[in-house]
Amino acid sequence: MTLASPSDFEDNLQPQGWLRYFSFSLDHKVIGLQYLICGFIFYLVGGALAGIIRTELWSPMSDFVSRETYNETLTLHGTIMIFLWIVPVVNGAFGNYLIPFYVGARDMAFPRLNAVAFWLIPPAGILLISSYFIAGAAAQSGWTAYPPLSLTTPAAGQVVWILSVLLLGGSSIFGGINFIATILKLRRPGLKLMMLPLYCWAMLGTSVLVVLSTPVLAGTLILLSFDIIAHTGFFNPTMGGNVVVYQHLFWFYSHPAVYIMVLPAFGLVSEILPIHARKPLFGYTTMVYSIMAIVFLGLIVWAHHMFTSGTPPWMRLFFTIATSFIAVPTGIKFFNWLATLWGGKIALNSAMLFSCAFIVNFVFGGITGVALAQVPFDIHVHDTYFVVGHFHYIVYGGTVFVIFGSLYHWYPKFTGRLLNEDLGRLHFLLTFVGFNLCFAPQHWLGLNGMPRRVAEYDPAFTTLNQLSSVGALLMAISTLPLLINVVVTAINGKKAGDNPWNALTPEWLTSSPPPVENWHGEAPLVTEPYGYGQHLEAKA
Amino acid sequence: MPIRTVLAVFTATTVLVITGLWVGNNVNLLPPGASSNASTYDELFKVLFSIGTVLFLGIVVLLIYSMIRFRRRSGDMSDGLAIEGNLPLEIVWTAIPAVVVLFVGLYSYDIYERMGGMATLNDHMAMDHGAMQQVSVKEGDTAGRVWGGIGVSGMEAAPGGPVLPVEVTAMQFAFIFHYPGSDITTGELHVPTGQQIELHMEARDVIHAFWVPQFRLKQDIIPGQPTVLSFTATRAGTYPIICAELCGPYHGGMRSNVVVQEPEAYDNWLQQNTPNSTNT
Numbered sequence: 119m120t121l122a123s124p125s126d127f128e129d130n131l132q133p134q135g136w137l138r139y140f141s142f143s144l145d146h147k148v149i150g151l152q153y154l155i156c157g158f159i160f161y162l163v164g165g166a167l168a169g170i171i172r173t174e175l176w177s178p179m180s181d182f183v184s185r186e187t188y189n190e191t192l193t194l195h196g197t198i199m200i201f202l203w204i205v206p207v208v209n210g211a212f213g214n215y216l217i218p219f220y221v222g223a224r225d226m227a228f229p230r231l232n233a234v235a236f237w238l239i240p241p242a243g244i245l246l247i248s249s250y251f252i253a254g255a256a257a258q259s260g261w262t263a264y265p266p267l268s269l270t271t272p273a274a275g276q277v278v279w280i281l282s283v284l285l286l287g288g289s290s291i292f293g294g295i296n297f298i299a300t301i302l303k304l305r306r307p308g309l310k311l312m313m314l315p316l317y318c319w320a321m322l323g324t325s326v327l328v329v330l331s332t333p334v335l336a337g338t339l340i341l342l343s344f345d346i347i348a349h350t351g352f353f354n355p356t357m358g359g360n361v362v363v364y365q366h367l368f369w370f371y372s373h374p375a376v377y378i379m380v381l382p383a384f385g386l387v388s389e390i391l392p393i394h395a396r397k398p399l400f401g402y403t404t405m406v407y408s409i410m411a412i413v414f415l416g417l418i419v420w421a422h423h424m425f426t427s428g429t430p431p432w433m434r435l436f437f438t439i440a441t442s443f444i445a446v447p448t449g450i451k452f453f454n455w456l457a458t459l460w461g462g463k464i465a466l467n468s469a470m471l472f473s474c475a476f477i478v479n480f481v482f483g484g485i486t487g488v489a490l491a492q493v494p495f496d497i498h499v500h501d502t503y504f505v506v507g508h509f510h511y512i513v514y515g516g517t518v519f520v521i522f523g524s525l526y527h528w529y530p531k532f533t534g535r536l537l538n539e540d541l542g543r544l545h546f547l548l549t550f551v552g553f554n555l556c557f558a559p560q561h562w563l564g565l566n567g568m569p570r571r572v573a574e575y576d577p578a579f580t581t582l583n584q585l586s587s588v589g590a591l592l593m594a595i596s597t598l599p600l601l602i603n604v605v606v607t608a609i610n611g612k613k614a615g616d617n618p619w620n621a622l623t624p625e626w627l628t629s630s631p632p633p634v635e636n637w638h639g640e641a642p643l644v645t646e647p648y649g650y651g652q653h654l655e656a657k658a
Numbered sequence: 659m660p661i662r663t664v665l666a667v668f669t670a671t672t673v674l675v676i677t678g679l680w681v682g683n684n685v686n687l688l689p690p691g692a693s694s695n696a697s698t699y700d701e702l703f704k705v706l707f708s709i710g711t712v713l714f715l716g717i718v719v720l721l722i723y724s725m726i727r728f729r730r731r732s733g734d735m736s737d738g739l740a741i742e743g744n745l746p747l748e749i750v751w752t753a754i755p756a757v758v759v760l761f762v763g764l765y766s767y768d769i770y771e772r773m774g775g776m777a778t779l780n781d782h783m784a785m786d787h788g789a790m791q792q793v794s795v796k797e798g799d800t801a802g803r804v805w806g807g808i809g810v811s812g813m814e815a816a817p818g819g820p821v822l823p824v825e826v827t828a829m830q831f832a833f834i835f836h837y838p839g840s841d842i843t844t845g846e847l848h849v850p851t852g853q854q855i856e857l858h859m860e861a862r863d864v865i866h867a868f869w870v871p872q873f874r875l876k877q878d879i880i881p882g883q884p885t886v887l888s889f890t891a892t893r894a895g896t897y898p899i900i901c902a903e904l905c906g907p908y909h910g911g912m913r914s915n916v917v918v919q920e921p922e923a924y925d926n927w928l929q930q931n932t933p934n935s936t937n938t
Binding site: 404574 | 687688689698699702703706710713714717718720721724725728729730731734735736737738739740741742743744747748751752754755756758759762763766767769770773775863864865867869871874875876877878880881882883885898900901902903904905906907908909910911
């Protein structure tokens, strides 16, 4: 494979300036930012839906929206947040922007496929959201779409949901193939795999998961759509179908999906911490191996979502053990991050605050996760607000915090300007307080008898639900300082210079924002992306 | 390593472990238990809560301590120490979660076995041929039914004993209970304390779940897959039965009650309701 010459890129980038962000651009940096902005818009939509949910749950009665609308809302909230915000941003946005820099390439391996992968997302998202405005038509069976419920709720909405998720899954697979090819095949001469920044390893692992598991979801949803449209009986028990098989197939994708959301975040944090702590990443090799271990284990734990589905005891035993053991490679990563901070010169800027809060949130979610992996524990709290609290600690407290931290860290790369630190800290404070206020009480609610996905609940739970709703309101408010910050600093923010963090990873060794061909001249060979630190004495 | 560091680490660890144990044993997050397996569950919860508290506090304290102690002083543009790793240390913190997880796994296996969860594995593996997940356990009523996770062992221990069977039908959006022995149909489950109850559960339309938080018990009721769930209630009172699987618009309203009564009171209820009257 040969690197394209810069003139190819000029031909491909017809609209210049801001217009190129609305074009079929082949530039990985433009595509990365397209993913980021598009994803953030969907985050606001998904957040608004969360607002509807938390408003409904302000009182124990179902009195804000109709029951059908409530179920549509929770279905779309989950689907949008996962498939249109977290997965595209943490993979597509940062992956497309950073991976070519990290491997020393001028673009991704398949630029045209890359643009196709992005441009599948807006229509799929618009399709999904539009179904919401046709009365009684959007999908109402949750983001899990378990049959037979998904076979009996309004068919049009469910089919639109399936179509939309299939498009997004396709986009995800295209992206995954592209990342694997780029990381394995487009590395500049001399750059060995074990010299790559950790985010490359995270994206390699994630992409393997995407390519292995997403097709299973696609096949499952196609069968489900046959059941709905053509009245086949794959998952219809009245026709001899088996609904538990659907659950196995669904979770074969959807548990790895958690790692598809979380592993890239692990990678991004591994880039941010060493730079702002001015120390090498601690234990690079164990970090790489623990990513591989998580990828492997992530594929064999799906049935822990089905401990109350009548699964046989040997299966419960196996999945308990496999799931619990994910804590080992994950634990290694967290201790290595703590060791990276230890003895550093830590700059407590917004990027670092979000990254450190990620550690706190994720450790909490990880501990409740190990508890949930234990069958007897899970049997009580499965499908309750305990689980809702747990997974928001993982995907919001984990991944979304990292996305925000990454935004503060790489914004100067994207724009050449620094985000305002005061607004950044305000954003952090509101997010951190709001997040914990919103999701911590949900653990207690679940333990004491509040199931998930309900519009009405025991009046004894009112106070904690209101506390949770106040937290959600704070989270909504927290996006304001972020939006103001991004818009204002884009126009007249402090000039960042090419390398404001004094970083060693390759994306900072070019101008900010970078030229279309990424480097004026040859890509630099970075053999030690984490070579920070003073060598005061001979190493032990 | 200087002796002061060793002492500080030792003291901090001790304080941490004591705090964790205290929190796990004294902070009660669960509703009062009312079934024979609830106390076993609460025991597991205390252990998990203690371990979780120790790990969480330990990591958070370490993080905050690092953020404060190693913060960059203004004007200091130098780097930290160039420490790229430490194999013995990395082995230690691979071992810590591995040991914790191994302990938790074995312990929860033990708990699960005491709850009766492994009974079908131990006794009926041989019968599990062919039909996926169709672990047939007992002739008669329960043949071809899937066992819910808990409470089998008690039944196994008392063959022919006073097991009270109740048929449960779940539908959008109600539970219906039928007592085959006395032909009572009711929307509210009545059970006596101290007697093994065996719920024969079937779903009419979509997946529902039978959950009684005070029993620490939940089982999906899956169409096309009749299920058995057994338990023994221990404390008289009225507890909610909650549907825990999204089953449609009125899912949140799909609730009932289980009325646990002393055997005499239960017998009275049974007698009052047994004749052809089927008041619910």
